[in-house]
Amino acid sequence: MDKGPTKKTDLQTAYNTDTAGNATDPKYYNASEERKQKYDDALKAAKDVLGNENATQKQVDDAKKALEAAKSKLDGKTTDKDALQKDVDDSSITKTNDKYYNASQDKKQAYDEALAQATKLLNDKNASQKAVDEAVANLTKAKTELNGEPNFIGGDYTPSEPSTPSTETPAEKTTEKILMHASYLYDNKGIKIDKPTVKSYVTAVVAETPVTINGIKYYKVAGKDEYIKAGNIDGTLRVITHNSYIYNNKGKATRNKGIKRLVKKTRIVRTYGAPINIKGHMMYRIAKNRYIKARNFEGTLRRLSHNSFVYDENGKATRNKGIRRLLKKSRIVRTFDAPVKINGHMMYRVDNGYVKVKNFK
Structure with missing residues (x-):
């Protein structure tokens, strides 16, 4: 008796569905190697x-049952990316550390490449657990191999405490701080010392507790009678009064996926040090190579009672195309912070330099 042609439709459908879905199904790509x-x-x-023209119906049915049974035992779970996300989030801190920015080029490149791969996997919704775990391991390895040495200023730094009590004057408690803004050194009266400026991002060893000199907070350099303004280290919290773009040190607006980064009005932002001139605009540093225009922060509006030249932080008149900058009498100017003494004159900082306090009403 003729049993008719072998029916392969159901097996073909199961085969096509499974081969198409394996790449996006964590039950398969995260399954144990044995079950996979x-x-x-x-x-x-x-x-x-399916390719055997002489296959019997029993062979087709048995193949379908075997495929369904093997599929039901796949034990893969959804990929866990929490550890990878944490490592990628931590990279913003790692990149401001001296171990990274003072590292040799090959070590820094290895870390950057591992970070790029980690970021790529975070955005891959079909990334396998194996690939994610390998990315975590690679990024961790690259981070531990960063070989940058700290640029210390200050005396010998020994973090350990003496093992036995001492009758001598206790050593000052010190800590490491990263300078977020190039810094002058001052003496214990707040007078600038004739020494080179300490560069940004240098690690300084300073006394744990800041001191106040002439109303300004300073950190004492460990083992020396030298002081650094705390605002260059801890920063100052300021309120944004206008929606503000974030710029790099070339004066170009930074972008995220092609969209300019924007800080909204009323947000509180931590700034570091005095503003600097970038492409004709005075800007505050808010992070490494990130700046916001000083005029977008809160300040105090004051009216000029005299025509007033604008000076830089060294007391030299600023110029535009060779002509000294001049603010006209009666003009309302926004000033920031308490006045500071520059070359014997008390001055308010404005959004493009400094103006003598005596020129305001």
């Missing part, structure tokens, strides 16, 4: 039966 192998073997057997 058994499933792959069943899938191959199904393909062989």
